[in-house]
Amino acid sequence: MKRTRATTALPRLSRDAEHLAMLARGLGASGSRVEDSYWEALLESELSRLLEHGADAALDNALDHLFSTLPTAYDVLMEAAENHAESMLLEHEGNSFQALLITAPILAWSKYAIPSGPLHAELLQSLQNHLRAHIAASRTQIALLPSLYSIEQLPRNFSETRALTHSLAEQALGGKKAPKIKKLADTAPLLADTRYLLAVLVAPQGAPLFQWQEEITHALPHRGHVKLKPDAREQALEQWRTQAKPDLVTTMTGCVFELQLPDAFHAACRESDRAIRPYSLKAALVFLETALKVEPKQLRAVLGLFGNERPEEYRVGFTKLKNPDVVHGAIWPLFGMEEGLAPVEVAEQIEKLLRENGITEVITHEQPFPMEFCDDCGAPMFADPVADLVHAELPEDTEMPSVQHLH
Numbered sequence: 001m002k003r004t005r006a007t008t009a010l011p012r013l014s015r016d017a018e019h020l021a022m023l024a025r026g027l028g029a030s031g032s033r034v035e036d037s038y039w040e041a042l043l044e045s046e047l048s049r050l051l052e053h054g055a056d057a058a059l060d061n062a063l064d065h066l067f068s069t070l071p072t073a074y075d076v077l078m079e080a081a082e083n084h085a086e087s088m089l090l091e092h093e094g095n096s097f098q099a100l101l102i103t104a105p106i107l108a109w110s111k112y113a114i115p116s117g118p119l120h121a122e123l124l125q126s127l128q129n130h131l132r133a134h135i136a137a138s139r140t141q142i143a144l145l146p147s148l149y150s151i152e153q154l155p156r157n158f159s160e161t162r163a164l165t166h167s168l169a170e171q172a173l174g175g176k177k178a179p180k181i182k183k184l185a186d187t188a189p190l191l192a193d194t195r196y197l198l199a200v201l202v203a204p205q206g207a208p209l210f211q212w213q214e215e216i217t218h219a220l221p222h223r224g225h226v227k228l229k230p231d232a233r234e235q236a237l238e239q240w241r242t243q244a245k246p247d248l249v250t251t252m253t254g255c256v257f258e259l260q261l262p263d264a265f266h267a268a269c270r271e272s273d274r275a276i277r278p279y280s281l282k283a284a285l286v287f288l289e290t291a292l293k294v295e296p297k298q299l300r301a302v303l304g305l306f307g308n309e310r311p312e313e314y315r316v317g318f319t320k321l322k323n324p325d326v327v328h329g330a331i332w333p334l335f336g337m338e339e340g341l342a343p344v345e346v347a348e349q350i351e352k353l354l355r356e357n358g359i360t361e362v363i364t365h366e367q368p369f370p371m372e373f374c375d376d377c378g379a380p381m382f383a384d385p386v387a388d389l390v391h392a393e394l395p396e397d398t399e400m401p402s403v404q405h406l407h
Contacts, residue, residue: 013061016046017058017059018062020047020058020059020077021062021065021066021077024043027039027073028076047059051162056157056158059077059158062077063078063081082158084158085158085162085165085266086162086264087264090169090173097203099169099172101165101168102200102263102265103196103197103198103199103262104240104268105196105275106197106248106258107192107258107259107276108193108255108258109192109193109255109257111287112253113187116148116153116184116195119146119148121146123247124146127197127248128142128144130243131262133243134239134243135262136201136209136210137203137208137209137210137211138214139204140201140208141201143169144199145168147184147198148196149198150185150196151188152187153187164198168198169202172200172202190280191283191287194272195252210236211236215232240259240261241259245258280331280332281330281332281353281357284328285358288327288328294320296358296360298320298321299318299321299359300318300320300385301359301363302317302319302362302383302385303316303365303383304369305347305368306368306369306370306371306380308370311334311343313334315330315369315380315382315383316331317382317390318330319384324386327392329380332346351364367387372389379391379392
Protein backbone atom coordinates (compact mmCIF):
# COMPACT_ATOMS: atom_id res chain seq x y z
CA MET A 1 0.00 0.00 0.00
CA LYS A 2 2.96 2.28 -0.34
CA ARG A 3 1.99 5.69 -1.71
CA THR A 4 4.52 5.79 -4.50
CA ARG A 5 4.46 4.40 -8.00
CA ALA A 6 6.90 2.62 -10.25
CA THR A 7 8.33 4.98 -12.83
CA THR A 8 7.85 3.99 -16.47
CA ALA A 9 8.03 5.75 -19.80
CA LEU A 10 5.21 8.27 -19.67
CA PRO A 11 2.49 7.78 -22.29
CA ARG A 12 0.63 10.72 -23.77
CA LEU A 13 -2.06 11.91 -21.35
CA SER A 14 -5.64 11.15 -22.26
CA ARG A 15 -8.13 14.00 -22.06
CA ASP A 16 -9.54 12.67 -18.77
CA ALA A 17 -6.05 12.25 -17.30
CA GLU A 18 -5.08 15.73 -18.42
CA HIS A 19 -8.20 17.17 -16.76
CA LEU A 20 -7.41 15.39 -13.47
CA ALA A 21 -3.82 16.61 -13.55
CA MET A 22 -4.97 20.18 -14.19
CA LEU A 23 -7.39 20.09 -11.25
CA ALA A 24 -4.75 18.60 -8.95
CA ARG A 25 -2.28 21.32 -9.95
CA GLY A 26 -4.90 23.96 -9.21
CA LEU A 27 -5.66 22.53 -5.77
CA GLY A 28 -1.98 22.09 -4.96
CA ALA A 29 -1.26 25.73 -5.80
CA SER A 30 -4.29 27.13 -3.94
CA GLY A 31 -3.58 29.81 -1.37
CA SER A 32 -6.83 29.79 0.60
CA ARG A 33 -9.48 27.49 2.01
CA VAL A 34 -12.10 29.18 -0.18
CA GLU A 35 -10.13 28.37 -3.32
CA ASP A 36 -9.45 24.85 -1.98
CA SER A 37 -13.20 24.24 -1.80
CA TYR A 38 -13.62 25.28 -5.44
CA TRP A 39 -10.97 22.90 -6.76
CA GLU A 40 -12.02 20.08 -4.40
CA ALA A 41 -15.60 20.18 -5.69
CA LEU A 42 -14.46 19.96 -9.31
CA LEU A 43 -11.98 17.20 -8.53
CA GLU A 44 -14.57 15.24 -6.54
CA SER A 45 -17.04 15.47 -9.43
CA GLU A 46 -14.46 14.28 -11.96
CA LEU A 47 -13.32 11.38 -9.77
CA SER A 48 -16.92 10.35 -9.20
CA ARG A 49 -17.61 10.31 -12.94
CA LEU A 50 -14.53 8.21 -13.70
CA LEU A 51 -14.60 5.74 -10.82
CA GLU A 52 -18.32 5.04 -11.09
CA HIS A 53 -17.53 3.68 -14.57
CA GLY A 54 -14.33 1.85 -13.56
CA ALA A 55 -12.12 4.24 -15.55
CA ASP A 56 -9.03 3.79 -13.36
CA ALA A 57 -6.69 4.00 -16.35
CA ALA A 58 -7.13 7.77 -16.66
CA LEU A 59 -6.47 8.24 -12.94
CA ASP A 60 -3.40 6.00 -13.04
CA ASN A 61 -2.15 7.86 -16.10
CA ALA A 62 -2.52 11.22 -14.34
CA LEU A 63 -0.81 9.93 -11.18
CA ASP A 64 2.13 8.52 -13.15
CA HIS A 65 2.55 11.82 -14.97
CA LEU A 66 2.39 13.95 -11.80
CA PHE A 67 4.68 11.63 -9.84
CA SER A 68 7.48 12.34 -12.31
CA THR A 69 6.71 15.99 -13.01
CA LEU A 70 5.00 17.62 -10.02
CA PRO A 71 5.12 15.67 -6.72
CA THR A 72 2.96 18.21 -4.86
CA ALA A 73 0.08 17.78 -7.30
CA TYR A 74 0.65 14.00 -7.21
CA ASP A 75 0.08 13.98 -3.44
CA VAL A 76 -3.05 16.11 -3.86
CA LEU A 77 -4.54 13.79 -6.49
CA MET A 78 -3.57 10.62 -4.60
CA GLU A 79 -5.20 11.90 -1.40
CA ALA A 80 -8.35 12.92 -3.28
CA ALA A 81 -8.57 9.53 -5.02
CA GLU A 82 -8.11 7.64 -1.76
CA ASN A 83 -10.73 9.74 0.02
CA HIS A 84 -13.19 9.27 -2.83
CA ALA A 85 -12.64 5.51 -2.89
CA GLU A 86 -12.93 4.87 0.85
CA SER A 87 -15.69 7.33 1.85
CA MET A 88 -19.00 8.60 0.52
CA LEU A 89 -22.31 10.26 1.34
CA LEU A 90 -25.52 8.36 0.68
CA GLU A 91 -29.25 8.68 1.26
CA HIS A 92 -31.37 6.12 3.12
CA GLU A 93 -35.06 6.48 3.97
CA GLY A 94 -34.89 10.24 3.51
CA ASN A 95 -31.80 10.74 5.71
CA SER A 96 -28.18 11.53 4.79
CA PHE A 97 -25.37 9.27 5.97
CA GLN A 98 -21.60 9.23 5.66
CA ALA A 99 -19.71 5.96 5.17
CA LEU A 100 -16.04 5.10 5.62
CA LEU A 101 -14.24 1.91 4.63
CA ILE A 102 -11.85 0.88 7.40
CA THR A 103 -9.38 -1.92 7.90
CA ALA A 104 -8.07 -3.56 11.04
CA PRO A 105 -4.59 -4.84 10.15
CA ILE A 106 -3.06 -7.90 11.81
CA LEU A 107 0.75 -8.14 11.67
CA ALA A 108 1.91 -11.74 11.69
CA TRP A 109 4.98 -13.89 11.21
CA SER A 110 5.31 -17.64 11.14
CA LYS A 111 7.32 -20.45 9.59
CA TYR A 112 3.95 -21.86 8.49
CA ALA A 113 1.44 -20.41 6.05
CA ILE A 114 -0.16 -17.28 7.51
CA PRO A 115 -3.94 -17.83 7.43
CA SER A 116 -6.39 -15.95 5.24
CA GLY A 117 -9.92 -16.63 4.03
CA PRO A 118 -13.44 -17.00 5.50
CA LEU A 119 -14.15 -16.47 9.21
CA HIS A 120 -16.82 -18.44 11.04
CA ALA A 121 -20.00 -16.64 12.08
CA GLU A 122 -19.32 -16.71 15.84
CA LEU A 123 -15.88 -15.11 15.43
CA LEU A 124 -17.24 -12.54 13.01
CA GLN A 125 -19.96 -11.49 15.46
CA SER A 126 -17.49 -11.24 18.31
CA LEU A 127 -15.11 -9.04 16.27
CA GLN A 128 -17.99 -6.81 15.21
CA ASN A 129 -19.01 -6.45 18.86
CA HIS A 130 -15.46 -5.41 19.79
CA LEU A 131 -15.41 -2.84 16.97
CA ARG A 132 -18.68 -1.44 18.24
CA ALA A 133 -17.51 -1.39 21.87
CA HIS A 134 -14.03 0.09 21.43
CA ILE A 135 -13.63 1.72 17.99
CA ALA A 136 -16.93 2.92 16.49
CA ALA A 137 -18.89 5.92 17.77
CA SER A 138 -22.24 5.25 19.44
CA ARG A 139 -24.46 6.24 16.48
CA THR A 140 -22.44 4.24 13.99
CA GLN A 141 -23.65 1.17 12.13
CA ILE A 142 -21.12 -1.48 11.06
CA ALA A 143 -20.82 -4.00 8.25
CA LEU A 144 -17.84 -6.37 8.55
CA LEU A 145 -16.73 -8.64 5.71
CA PRO A 146 -16.61 -12.31 6.78
CA SER A 147 -13.04 -12.97 5.67
CA LEU A 148 -9.41 -12.33 6.50
CA TYR A 149 -7.54 -10.77 3.55
CA SER A 150 -3.93 -10.63 2.42
CA ILE A 151 -2.59 -7.68 0.44
CA GLU A 152 -3.08 -9.63 -2.81
CA GLN A 153 -6.79 -10.07 -1.99
CA LEU A 154 -7.65 -6.43 -1.30
CA PRO A 155 -9.40 -4.31 -3.95
CA ARG A 156 -7.00 -3.82 -6.85
CA ASN A 157 -7.84 -0.23 -7.74
CA PHE A 158 -9.80 2.84 -6.65
CA SER A 159 -13.02 1.94 -8.45
CA GLU A 160 -13.13 -1.53 -6.83
CA THR A 161 -12.48 0.07 -3.45
CA ARG A 162 -15.33 2.54 -3.97
CA ALA A 163 -17.70 -0.23 -5.11
CA LEU A 164 -16.86 -2.23 -1.97
CA THR A 165 -17.42 0.83 0.23
CA HIS A 166 -20.82 1.42 -1.37
CA SER A 167 -21.89 -2.23 -1.10
CA LEU A 168 -20.91 -2.50 2.57
CA ALA A 169 -22.50 0.86 3.39
CA GLU A 170 -25.82 -0.34 1.98
CA GLN A 171 -25.45 -3.55 3.99
CA ALA A 172 -24.82 -1.54 7.17
CA LEU A 173 -27.98 0.46 6.54
CA GLY A 174 -29.99 -2.71 6.07
CA GLY A 175 -30.57 -2.35 2.36
CA LYS A 176 -28.54 -5.28 1.09
CA LYS A 177 -27.08 -8.60 2.08
CA ALA A 178 -23.34 -8.96 2.56
CA PRO A 179 -21.51 -8.83 -0.79
CA LYS A 180 -20.64 -12.24 -2.17
CA ILE A 181 -16.96 -13.02 -1.68
CA LYS A 182 -15.29 -13.96 -4.94
CA LYS A 183 -12.61 -16.62 -5.14
CA LEU A 184 -9.62 -15.01 -3.45
CA ALA A 185 -6.21 -14.74 -5.07
CA ASP A 186 -3.40 -16.86 -3.68
CA THR A 187 -1.34 -15.25 -0.93
CA ALA A 188 2.39 -14.69 -1.32
CA PRO A 189 4.53 -17.15 0.72
CA LEU A 190 6.11 -14.63 3.08
CA LEU A 191 7.63 -15.21 6.51
CA ALA A 192 6.01 -12.02 7.80
CA ASP A 193 2.89 -10.49 6.32
CA THR A 194 -0.24 -8.49 7.14
CA ARG A 195 -3.80 -9.72 7.21
CA TYR A 196 -6.74 -7.34 7.02
CA LEU A 197 -10.27 -7.25 8.41
CA LEU A 198 -12.44 -4.97 6.26
CA ALA A 199 -15.52 -3.10 7.46
CA VAL A 200 -17.56 0.01 6.75
CA LEU A 201 -18.70 2.46 9.41
CA VAL A 202 -21.87 4.43 8.63
CA ALA A 203 -23.15 7.37 10.69
CA PRO A 204 -25.58 10.26 10.16
CA GLN A 205 -23.91 12.99 8.11
CA GLY A 206 -21.87 15.22 10.42
CA ALA A 207 -21.84 12.72 13.31
CA PRO A 208 -18.58 11.17 14.57
CA LEU A 209 -17.53 7.78 13.22
CA PHE A 210 -14.88 6.90 15.82
CA GLN A 211 -14.97 6.93 19.60
CA TRP A 212 -11.98 9.27 19.83
CA GLN A 213 -14.00 11.84 17.84
CA GLU A 214 -16.96 11.34 20.13
CA GLU A 215 -14.90 12.06 23.23
CA ILE A 216 -14.02 15.52 21.92
CA THR A 217 -17.62 16.14 20.76
CA HIS A 218 -18.96 15.38 24.24
CA ALA A 219 -16.38 17.66 25.86
CA LEU A 220 -17.04 20.73 23.69
CA PRO A 221 -20.07 22.06 25.64
CA HIS A 222 -17.90 22.07 28.78
CA ARG A 223 -14.96 23.87 27.19
CA GLY A 224 -12.58 24.95 29.90
CA HIS A 225 -13.96 22.46 32.44
CA VAL A 226 -13.06 19.10 30.88
CA LYS A 227 -9.49 17.99 30.36
CA LEU A 228 -9.32 15.88 27.22
CA LYS A 229 -7.14 12.79 27.28
CA PRO A 230 -4.53 13.06 24.52
CA ASP A 231 -4.21 9.28 24.20
CA ALA A 232 -7.76 8.41 23.10
CA ARG A 233 -6.52 6.51 20.03
CA GLU A 234 -3.96 4.62 22.10
CA GLN A 235 -6.64 3.64 24.61
CA ALA A 236 -8.89 2.43 21.80
CA LEU A 237 -6.01 0.36 20.40
CA GLU A 238 -5.23 -1.12 23.80
CA GLN A 239 -8.86 -2.17 24.30
CA TRP A 240 -9.09 -3.57 20.77
CA ARG A 241 -5.97 -5.66 21.32
CA THR A 242 -7.08 -6.85 24.75
CA GLN A 243 -10.53 -7.96 23.59
CA ALA A 244 -10.07 -9.04 19.97
CA LYS A 245 -6.69 -10.78 20.09
CA PRO A 246 -7.85 -13.77 22.21
CA ASP A 247 -10.68 -14.38 19.72
CA LEU A 248 -8.17 -14.60 16.84
CA VAL A 249 -5.72 -16.99 18.48
CA THR A 250 -7.27 -20.15 17.02
CA THR A 251 -7.54 -18.55 13.56
CA MET A 252 -3.90 -17.39 13.62
CA THR A 253 -2.56 -20.82 14.63
CA GLY A 254 1.24 -21.08 14.52
CA CYS A 255 1.68 -17.30 14.20
CA VAL A 256 3.12 -14.56 16.33
CA PHE A 257 0.74 -11.68 15.66
CA GLU A 258 -0.23 -8.20 16.79
CA LEU A 259 -3.28 -6.06 16.08
CA GLN A 260 -3.05 -2.54 14.67
CA LEU A 261 -5.58 0.26 15.21
CA PRO A 262 -8.63 -0.03 12.92
CA ASP A 263 -8.69 3.13 10.83
CA ALA A 264 -9.48 4.51 7.37
CA PHE A 265 -8.55 1.96 4.71
CA HIS A 266 -5.60 3.60 2.97
CA ALA A 267 -4.06 5.19 6.07
CA ALA A 268 -4.26 1.93 8.05
CA CYS A 269 -2.73 -0.03 5.17
CA ARG A 270 0.20 2.39 4.98
CA GLU A 271 0.74 2.23 8.73
CA SER A 272 0.74 -1.57 8.65
CA ASP A 273 3.31 -1.47 5.81
CA ARG A 274 5.60 0.47 8.13
CA ALA A 275 4.90 -1.68 11.16
CA ILE A 276 5.49 -5.05 9.44
CA ARG A 277 9.13 -4.25 8.63
CA PRO A 278 10.64 -5.21 12.03
CA TYR A 279 8.56 -8.41 11.93
CA SER A 280 10.15 -9.25 8.57
CA LEU A 281 13.65 -9.01 10.01
CA LYS A 282 12.77 -11.06 13.09
CA ALA A 283 11.03 -13.69 10.99
CA ALA A 284 14.04 -13.95 8.66
CA LEU A 285 16.36 -14.61 11.60
CA VAL A 286 14.06 -17.26 13.11
CA PHE A 287 13.81 -18.92 9.70
CA LEU A 288 17.60 -19.03 9.33
CA GLU A 289 18.03 -20.38 12.86
CA THR A 290 15.74 -23.27 11.92
CA ALA A 291 16.98 -23.87 8.37
CA LEU A 292 20.72 -23.49 8.97
CA LYS A 293 20.80 -24.46 12.66
CA VAL A 294 22.74 -21.31 13.56
CA GLU A 295 22.29 -18.54 16.10
CA PRO A 296 21.92 -14.90 15.00
CA LYS A 297 25.43 -14.16 16.35
CA GLN A 298 26.76 -16.56 13.70
CA LEU A 299 25.20 -14.49 10.91
CA ARG A 300 26.21 -11.29 9.14
CA ALA A 301 23.77 -8.68 7.78
CA VAL A 302 24.58 -6.67 4.65
CA LEU A 303 22.56 -3.49 4.04
CA GLY A 304 22.18 -1.92 0.62
CA LEU A 305 20.11 1.12 -0.36
CA PHE A 306 18.16 0.45 -3.58
CA GLY A 307 16.27 2.75 -5.91
CA ASN A 308 16.22 4.07 -9.44
CA GLU A 309 15.38 7.78 -9.55
CA ARG A 310 15.19 8.01 -5.74
CA PRO A 311 15.88 5.73 -2.73
CA GLU A 312 13.01 3.26 -2.44
CA GLU A 313 14.10 0.53 -0.03
CA TYR A 314 16.86 -1.07 1.96
CA ARG A 315 17.55 -4.69 1.16
CA VAL A 316 19.08 -6.71 3.97
CA GLY A 317 21.03 -9.78 2.91
CA PHE A 318 22.13 -12.41 5.43
CA THR A 319 25.29 -14.50 5.21
CA LYS A 320 27.14 -16.79 7.56
CA LEU A 321 30.07 -15.07 9.26
CA LYS A 322 32.64 -17.24 7.52
CA ASN A 323 30.97 -17.32 4.11
CA PRO A 324 30.13 -14.35 1.85
CA ASP A 325 27.20 -16.06 0.08
CA VAL A 326 23.84 -14.39 0.69
CA VAL A 327 21.52 -17.13 1.97
CA HIS A 328 18.39 -15.10 2.65
CA GLY A 329 17.11 -11.53 2.50
CA ALA A 330 14.50 -9.11 3.79
CA ILE A 331 13.12 -5.86 2.38
CA TRP A 332 12.76 -2.59 4.33
CA PRO A 333 10.68 -0.20 2.14
CA LEU A 334 10.98 3.55 2.68
CA PHE A 335 7.80 5.53 3.32
CA GLY A 336 6.76 9.15 3.50
CA MET A 337 9.17 11.32 5.45
CA GLU A 338 11.80 8.56 5.48
CA GLU A 339 12.44 9.29 1.83
CA GLY A 340 13.77 12.67 2.97
CA LEU A 341 15.99 11.26 5.71
CA ALA A 342 19.69 10.82 5.21
CA PRO A 343 20.18 7.15 4.26
CA VAL A 344 22.55 6.71 7.19
CA GLU A 345 19.72 7.52 9.63
CA VAL A 346 17.48 4.76 8.29
CA ALA A 347 20.41 2.35 8.14
CA GLU A 348 21.17 3.09 11.79
CA GLN A 349 17.57 2.22 12.74
CA ILE A 350 17.81 -1.10 10.89
CA GLU A 351 21.24 -1.88 12.35
CA LYS A 352 19.99 -1.19 15.88
CA LEU A 353 17.09 -3.60 15.39
CA LEU A 354 19.39 -6.28 13.96
CA ARG A 355 21.77 -6.00 16.89
CA GLU A 356 18.87 -6.15 19.35
CA ASN A 357 17.98 -9.47 17.74
CA GLY A 358 21.47 -10.95 18.07
CA ILE A 359 23.34 -9.95 14.89
CA THR A 360 26.87 -8.84 15.77
CA GLU A 361 28.30 -7.94 12.34
CA VAL A 362 26.54 -5.48 10.05
CA ILE A 363 27.98 -4.15 6.78
CA THR A 364 26.30 -1.06 5.31
CA HIS A 365 27.35 -0.16 1.77
CA GLU A 366 27.61 3.56 1.14
CA GLN A 367 26.88 3.50 -2.61
CA PRO A 368 23.25 3.11 -3.78
CA PHE A 369 22.18 0.20 -5.98
CA PRO A 370 19.63 0.02 -8.84
CA MET A 371 16.36 -1.86 -8.30
CA GLU A 372 17.52 -5.15 -9.83
CA PHE A 373 15.63 -8.44 -9.85
CA CYS A 374 16.42 -11.96 -10.99
CA ASP A 375 15.65 -12.36 -14.71
CA ASP A 376 14.46 -15.94 -14.20
CA CYS A 377 12.26 -15.79 -11.08
CA GLY A 378 11.79 -12.07 -10.38
CA ALA A 379 13.30 -12.27 -6.88
CA PRO A 380 15.08 -9.13 -5.61
CA MET A 381 18.86 -9.09 -5.84
CA PHE A 382 20.85 -8.38 -2.67
CA ALA A 383 24.28 -6.85 -2.12
CA ASP A 384 26.91 -9.24 -0.78
CA PRO A 385 29.80 -8.14 1.51
CA VAL A 386 31.87 -6.87 -1.46
CA ALA A 387 28.91 -4.99 -3.05
CA ASP A 388 28.14 -7.46 -5.84
CA LEU A 389 24.43 -7.97 -6.51
CA VAL A 390 23.50 -11.62 -6.05
CA HIS A 391 20.53 -13.95 -5.72
CA ALA A 392 19.78 -15.03 -2.12
CA GLU A 393 20.01 -18.83 -2.03
CA LEU A 394 20.18 -21.34 0.79
CA PRO A 395 23.01 -23.91 0.60
CA GLU A 396 22.06 -27.03 -1.38
CA ASP A 397 22.57 -29.27 1.64
CA THR A 398 20.11 -27.30 3.81
CA GLU A 399 17.67 -29.60 5.57
CA MET A 400 14.36 -27.78 5.52
CA PRO A 401 11.90 -28.63 8.30
CA SER A 402 9.38 -31.15 6.99
CA VAL A 403 6.28 -28.99 7.44
CA GLN A 404 3.69 -28.53 4.73
CA HIS A 405 3.26 -24.87 3.67
CA LEU A 406 6.58 -23.87 5.20
CA HIS A 407 7.55 -20.46 3.80
